[in-house]
Every structure is written in structure tokens, then in C-alpha cells.
Amino acid sequence: MVKNTFIISIGKISTQIISFLLLPLYTAKISTEDYGNADFIISIAAFVVPFLTLLLEESMFRFLIDARDDGDKEKIISHTFIICAVNTMLISIIFGIIMCISQYSLGFSIWMYCIASVFIALSNALARGKGEILTYSVSNFIASVMTIVLNLVFILGLHWGFRALILSGVIANTLAALFVYFRSDILRYLKFSNIDLGLVKKMLKYSIPLVPNTISWGIINVSDRLVLMGILGASINGLYSVAYKFPNLINTFYGFFVIAWKETSAKMAKDNDFSEMKKITETVNLMLFSVTILMITGIRFVYPLFVNKNYWDGVMVVPLLSISVFYSSLAGYIGGIFTAFKDTKILGTTSFVAAIINLLIDLCLVRHFGIFAAAISTLIASVFLYFYRGLQVRKYTHFLSIKDIVYILCFICLTCIFYVNKSSVNIIIFVVSIMISVLLNYRMGCKMVIKTKNKFLKNRR
Incomplete structure (x- = not known):
């Protein structure tokens, strides 16, 4: 799992760093309104794509892990691509008619981004399901590099505003997907005869309960954007x-681990290896907690270095969003345990309730608290999702513990100190947070160094 996480992260980590370093350029050249429009389009696309694919890419990934031979792989891949293609065409026609009638100016941009997202989702699942982690990593590297290069060309050279961000993503994702299809020899696996209805039912039984889960996550993200756009404006x-x-950096790097975790947890579930699952859970909790407290205590010093002054007011919601990402990441980790046991129904129901909570709080608070309403609603929804799933997952492994109370108390204290805005106090707390993070992860770090060293020496012999 560590090896796969490392390979996956290699594909994105360097480009993520470069992209983040370019944030001052983006925020200087793109207005807050244009950035708001681009973010809105990407959020809408993330909401729509599960309807286009029915999340069969997740079924393809999971079923390919258990595939016995190339014949099984042909059926799984063919059925996935056929259903996704037909469904995408039908919904695209309906979407096109609605956009023509409403004459919505952002409609074409949303459609383009949705189609590119379908391509990359299927290609990612194909590479992971076949165990081609290196291909998956290179594909993401291509997508990231192309996005950065095209952003520079379209923003600096052509001054296209928010459309530069959207078009860059569309081209980059499409090229990365084509790379995977070529490397995986996709035509070899696409057989459009002998439809196995039994297999289709099994795959849909696995994927369809995941649709409400993913859509609910989309609602959590989109509802914030919709409410802010509709009531307070794109700026x-x-x-x-x-x-x-900034807090999404936690989610990005944690996402590398989750991708590897889904494959590993599936194998653990197959072997009933609950003790190892518990050890990994404890390690993940400590690592995420450490990164989160560093984000809360250090963001005041980092934010002005990366963001144009027109965007500085946004720093005030970063602590709340960081804690939200902490709990949503752990909730996603628990989701990996459910998917490993093919128990996906619980994911949709819990996420749907969290989405409703998020939307209602948004609507109730936005006129009184402005941008803080979106952060507060996301935080409450994420905390609910984590604790509810933590209770439900007890039939497989124990997740919740006394540490959760400690985490909450620490987050409350650090957030209060952040809003006091005493620079000397913030510096001291930041230094203390670094020391705590090192101590919490020292044992795990030593183990990894020793194991890596031993393996290196063994290979040399």
C-alpha cells in the first residue's frame, strides 16, 4: 500500500507544488468573479458526472481486482464502456436541449468539462483495476503538466479569464485519458457481443448505491457555490x-493514499485481516490530525505569500474548512472499508443526510454570516458524516475512540486562538504544533525508514 501510494503521489506531487506556486499569478491575472465562475463550472461537472457514468467506473475497478482471466476482464471493461457511452449520449442530448431553451451562457463550458471528466474517470479506473499503477500515475502527471502549461498560455498569452481554466482542464484530461487507453490497449478488451446481463446487474448493484453518495458530496460542494453565487455573487x-x-491540499495528498487504500482494503476484506486494518486506521488518524493542526496554525503566515491581496479576506474561513476536510477525509476512509466489503448502501444514505444538513444551514445562515455560512455548513455536515459512519462501521472494525474527543478539544482551542489574531501567540502555537506533529508521527516515521533501509540492503545483497 505504501509503495502504491508513493507511485501515485509521484505523478501529481511535483505538479501540485508548481500549480500552487503559480497561485499568485492566477489570483493576480484572474478576477474574483472569473475565479468564482470557473469554480462553479467544475463543481457542477463533479455533480453531473455520476449521472453520466452511474459510477460504473468504480464497479469496473472493484470487479477487475477479482477478475480471474482476460475473458472476465473483457466482459467487465466492455459492459462498463457500453453503458457509460449510451447513458452519456442520452443525458447530453437532454442537457443540450435544456441549455438551448434556457440560453444559459455557461452551459457549453459545463458540458465540455463533464465529457472530459467522464473520459478521465474511466481511464483512471481502468488503469487501477488492471493494477497498472505506474500508468495511472503517469497519466495524472500528464494531466497536471498540460493543465499548468495551457493555463499559462491561455491566461498570460490570450487573457481568456475563467474560460482558460476550463479549457485547460478539458484538453489536459482528454489527453491523459487517451494515454491510458493507448497504454492499456483498450481495443483489445472492447467486445460488443454476448452481453452478460447477470454481470451487468452485479456491477450496477455495486455502483448505483455509490451514486447517491457521490452526488451528495457534489451537493455539499455545489450547494455552497450555488448559495454564494446566487445570494452574494461570483466574487x-x-x-x-x-x-x-489550502485545506484541500490535505485532501489532495490524502487522496493519493485513499486510491491505494481501496485496493488494499479490498484484499484485507478478502483475507479477513481486521487487525492490520485497525493499525492502518490509527496511523491515518494521527497523520491527518497533524497536518490539520499545522494548516490551522500556519495559514496566517502562508496565505499572503501565495494569494493576491484582493483575495486575502478568504483566509478567515480556512481553519473551519481545514477541520471540515479532516472529518470528510476520515469519513471517506471509512467509506473505503464499506466498499471493500461491497456494502455500499450505507454510503449513499449517510452522504445524502449530510448534504441536506449542509444545504439547510447554508440557506439559513448565508444572509447573516456571509462566506462563513458556507464554511460552517460544510464543517457540521462533515462532522456528522464522520461520526455516523464511525458508528455504522463497528460491525467490521472499531473506528471511534477517546482520541476523537481530544481532536475536537484541540480544534476548538486552535480555532479560537486563530481568531484572536495575536501574531506572537500564533507564532508560538505554530511552533508547538510542529513539535506535536513530529512526536505523534515519530514512531511511524522510524518504522518506515528502517523497513526501507532493510529492503534496500536486501536488494543490494
């Missing part, structure tokens, strides 16, 4: 989306 949404980029 405020721009501030919010830039602020979210």
Missing part, C-alpha cells in the same frame, strides 16, 4: 474557492 464565491485550495 464572494471566488474568495471561497481560493480559500478552499
Whole structure:
């Protein structure tokens, strides 16, 4: 799992760093309104794509892990691509008619981004399901590099505003997907005869309960954007989306682990290896907690270095969003345990309730608290999702513990100190947070260094 996480992260980590370093350029050249529009389009696309694919890419990934031979792989891959293609065409026609009638100016941009997202989702699942982690990593590297290069060309050279961000993503994702299809020899596996209805039912039984889960996560993200765009305007949404980029770094790097974790947890579930699952859970909790407290205590010093002054007001919601990402990440980790045991129904129901909570709080608070309403609603929804799933997962492994109370108390204290805005106190707390993070992860770090060293020496012999 560590090896796969490392390979996956290699594909994105360097480009993520470069992209983050370019944030001052983006925020200087793109207005808060344009940034808000681009973020809105990407959020809408993330909401729509599960309807296009029915999340059969997740079924393809999971079923390919258990595939016995190339014949099984042909059936799984063919059925996935056929259903996704037909469904995408039908929904695209309906979407096109609605956009023509309403004459919505952002409609074509949303459609383009949705189609590119379908391509990359299927290609990612194909590479992972076949165990081609290196291909998956290179594909993501291509997508990241192309996005950065095209952003520079379209923003600096052509001054296309928010459309530069959207078109860059569309081209980059499409090229990365084509790379995977070529490397995986996709035509070899696409057989359009002998439809196995039994297999289709099994795959849909696995994927369809995941649709409400993914859509609910989309609602959590989109509802914030919709409410901010509709009531406070695109400019405020721009501030919010830039602020979210910092805590989202936690989610990005954690995402590398989750991708590897889904495959590993599936194998653990197959072997009933609950003790090892518990050890990994404890390690993940400590690592995420450490990164989160560093984000809360250090963001005041980092934010002005990366963001144009027009966006500085957004720093005030970063602590709340960081804690939200902490709990949503752990909730996603628990989701990996459910998917490993093919128990996906619980994911949709819990996420749907969290989405409703998020939307209701948004609507109730936005006129009184402005941008803070979006952060507060996301935080409450994420905390609910984590604790509810933590209770439900007890039939497989124990997840919740006394540490959760300690985490909550620490987050409350650090957030209060952040809003006091005493620079000397913030510096001291930041230094203390670094020391705590090192101590919490020292044992795990030593183990990894020793094991890596031993393996290196063994290979040399």
C-alpha cells in the first residue's frame, strides 16, 4: 500500500507544488468573479458526472481486482464502456436541449468539462483495476503538466479569464485519458457481443448505491457555490474557492493514499485481516490530525505569500474548512472499508443526510454570516458524516475512540486562538504544533525508514 501510494503521489506531487506556486499569478491575472465562475463550472461537472457514468467506473475497478482471466476482464471493461457511452449520449442530448431553451451562457463550458471528466474517470479506473499503477500515475502527471502549461498560455498569452481554466482542464484530461487507453490497449478488451446481463446487474448493484453518495458530496460542494453565487455573487464565491485550495491540499495528498487504500482494503476484506486494518486506521488518524493542526496554525503566515491581496479576506474561513476536510477525509476512509466489503448502501444514505444538513444551514445562515455560512455548513455536515459512519462501521472494525474527543478539544482551542489574531501567540502555537506533529508521527516515521533501509540492503545483497 505504501509503495502504491508513493507511485501515485509521484505523478501529481511535483505538479501540485508548481500549480500552487503559480497561485499568485492566477489570483493576480484572474478576477474574483472569473475565479468564482470557473469554480462553479467544475463543481457542477463533479455533480453531473455520476449521472453520466452511474459510477460504473468504480464497479469496473472493484470487479477487475477479482477478475480471474482476460475473458472476465473483457466482459467487465466492455459492459462498463457500453453503458457509460449510451447513458452519456442520452443525458447530453437532454442537457443540450435544456441549455438551448434556457440560453444559459455557461452551459457549453459545463458540458465540455463533464465529457472530459467522464473520459478521465474511466481511464483512471481502468488503469487501477488492471493494477497498472505506474500508468495511472503517469497519466495524472500528464494531466497536471498540460493543465499548468495551457493555463499559462491561455491566461498570460490570450487573457481568456475563467474560460482558460476550463479549457485547460478539458484538453489536459482528454489527453491523459487517451494515454491510458493507448497504454492499456483498450481495443483489445472492447467486445460488443454476448452481453452478460447477470454481470451487468452485479456491477450496477455495486455502483448505483455509490451514486447517491457521490452526488451528495457534489451537493455539499455545489450547494455552497450555488448559495454564494446566487445570494452574494461570483466574487464572494471566488474568495471561497481560493480559500478552499489550502485545506484541500490535505485532501489532495490524502487522496493519493485513499486510491491505494481501496485496493488494499479490498484484499484485507478478502483475507479477513481486521487487525492490520485497525493499525492502518490509527496511523491515518494521527497523520491527518497533524497536518490539520499545522494548516490551522500556519495559514496566517502562508496565505499572503501565495494569494493576491484582493483575495486575502478568504483566509478567515480556512481553519473551519481545514477541520471540515479532516472529518470528510476520515469519513471517506471509512467509506473505503464499506466498499471493500461491497456494502455500499450505507454510503449513499449517510452522504445524502449530510448534504441536506449542509444545504439547510447554508440557506439559513448565508444572509447573516456571509462566506462563513458556507464554511460552517460544510464543517457540521462533515462532522456528522464522520461520526455516523464511525458508528455504522463497528460491525467490521472499531473506528471511534477517546482520541476523537481530544481532536475536537484541540480544534476548538486552535480555532479560537486563530481568531484572536495575536501574531506572537500564533507564532508560538505554530511552533508547538510542529513539535506535536513530529512526536505523534515519530514512531511511524522510524518504522518506515528502517523497513526501507532493510529492503534496500536486501536488494543490494
